[in-house]
Amino acid sequence: MLENKTLGRSSISFGKPVIIKGSGSIVGQTEDEGPLKGCFDKVSDEKNDMFGADSWEKAESALQRKAIAITLEKTRLQAKDIRYLFAGDLLGQTIASSFGVIEYDIPYMGLYGACSTCGEALCLGSMTVAAGYADTVMCLTSSHYASAQKEFRYPLEYGGQRPLYASWTVTGSAGFVLQPDDMGADPDKAAKNNYSCKIGITGVTVGKIEDFGIKDSFNMGCAMAPAAAWTIAANLKDFGREASDYDAIFTGDLGNVGSDALYNLLGEENIDIRDRHYDCGMIIYDLKKQDVHAGGSGCGCSAVVLSAYILKKIESGEWKRVLFVPTGALLNKTSFNEGQNVPGIAHGVVIEKTE
Amino acid sequence: MLENKTLGRSSISFGKPVIIKGSGSIVGQTEDEGPLKGCFDKVSDEKNDMFGADSWEKAESALQRKAIAITLEKTRLQAKDIRYLFAGDLLGQTIASSFGVIEYDIPYMGLYGACSTCGEALCLGSMTVAAGYADTVMCLTSSHYASAQKEFRYPLEYGGQRPLYASWTVTGSAGFVLQPDDMGADPDKAAKNNYSCKIGITGVTVGKIEDFGIKDSFNMGCAMAPAAAWTIAANLKDFGREASDYDAIFTGDLGNVGSDALYNLLGEENIDIRDRHYDCGMIIYDLKKQDVHAGGSGCGCSAVVLSAYILKKIESGEWKRVLFVPTGALLNKTSFNEGQNVPGIAHGVVIEKTE
Numbered sequence: 001m002l003e004n005k006t007l008g009r010s011s012i013s014f015g016k017p018v019i020i021k022g023s024g025s026i027v028g029q030t031e032d033e034g035p036l037k038g039c040f041d042k043v044s045d046e047k048n049d050m051f052g053a054d055s056w057e058k059a060e061s062a063l064q065r066k067a068i069a070i071t072l073e074k075t076r077l078q079a080k081d082i083r084y085l086f087a088g089d090l091l092g093q094t095i096a097s098s099f100g101v102i103e104y105d106i107p108y109m110g111l112y113g114a115c116s117t118c119g120e121a122l123c124l125g126s127m128t129v130a131a132g133y134a135d136t137v138m139c140l141t142s143s144h145y146a147s148a149q150k151e152f153r154y155p156l157e158y159g160g161q162r163p164l165y166a167s168w169t170v171t172g173s174a175g176f177v178l179q180p181d182d183m184g185a186d187p188d189k190a191a192k193n194n195y196s197c198k199i200g201i202t203g204v205t206v207g208k209i210e211d212f213g214i215k216d217s218f219n220m221g222c223a224m225a226p227a228a229a230w231t232i233a234a235n236l237k238d239f240g241r242e243a244s245d246y247d248a249i250f251t252g253d254l255g256n257v258g259s260d261a262l263y264n265l266l267g268e269e270n271i272d273i274r275d276r277h278y279d280c281g282m283i284i285y286d287l288k289k290q291d292v293h294a295g296g297s298g299c300g301c302s303a304v305v306l307s308a309y310i311l312k313k314i315e316s317g318e319w320k321r322v323l324f325v326p327t328g329a330l331l332n333k334t335s336f337n338e339g340q341n342v343p344g345i346a347h348g349v350v351i352e353k354t355e
Numbered sequence: 356m357l358e359n360k361t362l363g364r365s366s367i368s369f370g371k372p373v374i375i376k377g378s379g380s381i382v383g384q385t386e387d388e389g390p391l392k393g394c395f396d397k398v399s400d401e402k403n404d405m406f407g408a409d410s411w412e413k414a415e416s417a418l419q420r421k422a423i424a425i426t427l428e429k430t431r432l433q434a435k436d437i438r439y440l441f442a443g444d445l446l447g448q449t450i451a452s453s454f455g456v457i458e459y460d461i462p463y464m465g466l467y468g469a470c471s472t473c474g475e476a477l478c479l480g481s482m483t484v485a486a487g488y489a490d491t492v493m494c495l496t497s498s499h500y501a502s503a504q505k506e507f508r509y510p511l512e513y514g515g516q517r518p519l520y521a522s523w524t525v526t527g528s529a530g531f532v533l534q535p536d537d538m539g540a541d542p543d544k545a546a547k548n549n550y551s552c553k554i555g556i557t558g559v560t561v562g563k564i565e566d567f568g569i570k571d572s573f574n575m576g577c578a579m580a581p582a583a584a585w586t587i588a589a590n591l592k593d594f595g596r597e598a599s600d601y602d603a604i605f606t607g608d609l610g611n612v613g614s615d616a617l618y619n620l621l622g623e624e625n626i627d628i629r630d631r632h633y634d635c636g637m638i639i640y641d642l643k644k645q646d647v648h649a650g651g652s653g654c655g656c657s658a659v660v661l662s663a664y665i666l667k668k669i670e671s672g673e674w675k676r677v678l679f680v681p682t683g684a685l686l687n688k689t690s691f692n693e694g695q696n697v698p699g700i701a702h703g704v705v706i707e708k709t710e
Contacts, residue, residue, distance in 0.1 A: 105564075209456065
C-alpha cells in the first residue's frame with residue numbers, strides 16, 4: 001500500500017510518510033517567559049522584540065529570515081537545496097513573508113490562511129513531496145504581536161484597551177523541512193534528521209470556510225471553532241478513526257471560549273476529544289501569570305508550538321500520532337468595519353512517529 | 356513517458372496533460388469597452404461595477420461568486436464536484452476570496468502572489484490534479500479597480516491623480532476547472548469540455564522573488580520585469596526549449612515600460628521573445644482610446660484574458676503551445692510608506708492544445 005489515496009471530501013492519505021526532517025523556531029521574550037521557556041531555538045535579545053529592524057513589519061520579516069537560517073543550519077542544508085518554499089503571514093499582502101524570504105532566492109508559493117497558514121503550508125508542502133515534485137521543501141509562517149496589533153486593531157503606541165477574551169498574537173516564526181522517506185537517487189541531499197526517530201506527515205485534511213455569524217473580531221476563538229470542528233470530524237470520518245486513535249489533537253488558537261465551542265459542536269456529532277485536546281494558544285503562555293488575556297494566536301503560534309513542543313513529544317514517544325489543526329479567522333480591517341462576519345478555516349495535518 | 360518529472364530549479368513536466376475543461380469570466384464595463392469586447396461570459400450591468408453590493412470590497416467578492424457560478428454552469432458541474440479550490444486576490448488578508456467563495460462550501464487553499472496569483476493557482480491546481488489528489492479542482496482570482504485603488508493608493512472619492520505610467524486595475528474574475536485527461540473510475544464526473552479540442556497544462560515553472568530596487572509603487576512594470584525574465588529563462592532552459600517553441604509568451608501586466616525592461620533582461624541571456632510576446636494588461640484595453648494609462652493589471656487581468664482570449668486562440672488552432680506567466684508586484688501600503696523596495700514574482704504555466 002504505497003500509493004497516495006484520496007479519502008472523503010478533502011483528505012489525502014500518503015502511501016509513504018513525508019518526513020519532517022527538522023525545524024527551527026524563534027520567538028519574542030514574552031513567549032520564552034511562558035511554559036515553553038527554553039524549548040525554542042532562539043529568543044529575541046531585545047525587550048521590544050524588534051530583531052534589529054526599525055519597524056514592526058520589518059521585525060516580522062527579520063523573524064522569518066532568522067527562522068529560515070536556523071532551520072537550514074539545524075538540518076545542514078543550504079537555501080539552494082530547498083526546491084520550494086511555502087510561506088505566509090498575517091500582514092496585508094503577506095509582506096512579512098515577501099521581505100522575509102527574498103534573500104534566500106528559493107522558488108516561492110505565497111499563502112494566506114490567516115492563523116491556519118501553518119496547516120495550509122504543511123498540507124501543500126507534504127502533498128508536493130509525496131507527489132515527487134520535490135525532494136526538499138520548506139514550510140514557514142510567522143506572526144508578530146506589534147505588527148498584528150497595528151494591522152488588525154491599533155498601533156501599540158495608542159495604548160488601546162482590549163477585552164479579556166481577546167487573544168495575544170504570538171511573536172514567533174518557525175520553519176519545517178520536509179523530505180521523502182527515501183531520497184532515492186539523491187541520498188547525499190538528505191537533510192540531517194533533527195530527531196532520534198522518524199517523524200512523518202501521513203495524511204492531510206484540507207479545510208473549508210465555516211461561518212457561524214460571529215461579528216466580534218476579538219472573539220476569534222468562537223469564529224474559528226466551527227471550522228476546527230468540521231476539519232476534525234472530516235478527518236476522523238475520512239481516515240476511519242476514533243478520536244482515541246490520536247494521542248493528541250491540537251487546534252491552533254481557539255483559547256478557552258473557542259475550545260468550549262469546539263467541544264459542543266463535536267458533541268453534536270458524538271465526538272469527544274476533551275481528554276486529548278490541546279490548543280497551541282493556551283500552551284504557549286501561562287494564562288494565570290502572564291497578561292495575555294485569552295491566550296496566544298497568530299500564524300506563528302501553532303508553528304512555534306509544533307516545532308518547540310509537539311514534535312519533541314512525538315520524538316520522546318509520549319505521543320505516537322497527533323492531529324495538528326491550525327485555525328484561522330478570515331477578516332481584515334475593512335471587512336470588520338463594514339460589518340461582515342468573521343468566518344474561520346482550519347487545515348488538518350496527521351503527524352506520526354513512523355519508526 | 357507518463358511520469359511527472361522535475362526539471363531544473365523549479366519546473367515540473369506532467370506525464371499526462373492536466374486538462375482545462377472550462378472557464379468562466381466576468382468583467383466590469385470598462386473591460387468590455389476594449390479590444391476583447393464581447394469575449395467575456397458576463398459583463399457588469401451597472402456603470403459603477405458594484406455587482407449589487409454596497410461596498411467595493413463586497414463588489415469584488417460578488418465578482419468571484421459570479422465567476423464560480425458561471426464556471427460551474429459552463430462545465431455543468433456542481434460545487435460539490437470541486438474537490439479543492441485555489442483562490443486569491445489583491446486585498447488585505449485576501450478577503451475578496453474569503454467572502455467570495457464561502458457559500459460554495461468547497462475545501463479551500465487561500466493564495467497570495469499579488470497579480471501573479473492566477474499563475475500560482477494554476478501551478479498548484481495542476482500539480483494537485485497531476486498527482487492524483489483530486490479529479491476536479493477550480494482555480495480562481497479576481498481584482499476590482501475601485502477596491503484596489505482604495506487598498507493600495509487612494510479611495511476613488513478622493514479624486515487622486517495618477518502618473519501616466521501607472522496601470523489600471525482590471526475589474527474582473529475568472530475561474531478554471533482542471534481535470535485529468537482520463538477520469539478513470541469516475542467518467543460520470545467529467546466536466547463538460549468547453550472547447551472543441553483538448554487544452555491541457557503540460558508543465559509549470561514556479562517563480563521566485565526578484566528585487567531590482569524599484570521604489571516607485573506606480574512603476575510596477577519595471578518592478579515585475581526581472582521576475583518575469585527569470586521565470587521565462589528558467590522555463591526555456593528547464594524544458595530545453597527555444598522561445599520559438601512557444602507560439603505565444605504572455606506576461607501578466609508589465610505594460611509598455613515593463614515589457615521593454617523584460618526584453619533587455621532576456622537579451623542579456625540571448626533570449627528574444629519580442630515577436631511572440633504579449634502582455635495581458637496591454638491586450639485588455641485599447642491604450643490609445645481608453646484612459647487607462649499604462650494598461651491593465653491585477654489578479655483578474657491575466658485570469659480574464661486567459662479565459663476570454665488565450666484559451667480561445669489555442670482552441671482555434673492559431674496557437675499550439677503558450678507560456679502563460681502572470682506577474683506580481685509584492686508590496687503593501689505600509690511597506691511602500693516605510694521605503695521598502697517593490698520586488699516581483701512570476702509563475703509560468705505551459706498550456707497546449709493536446710489533441
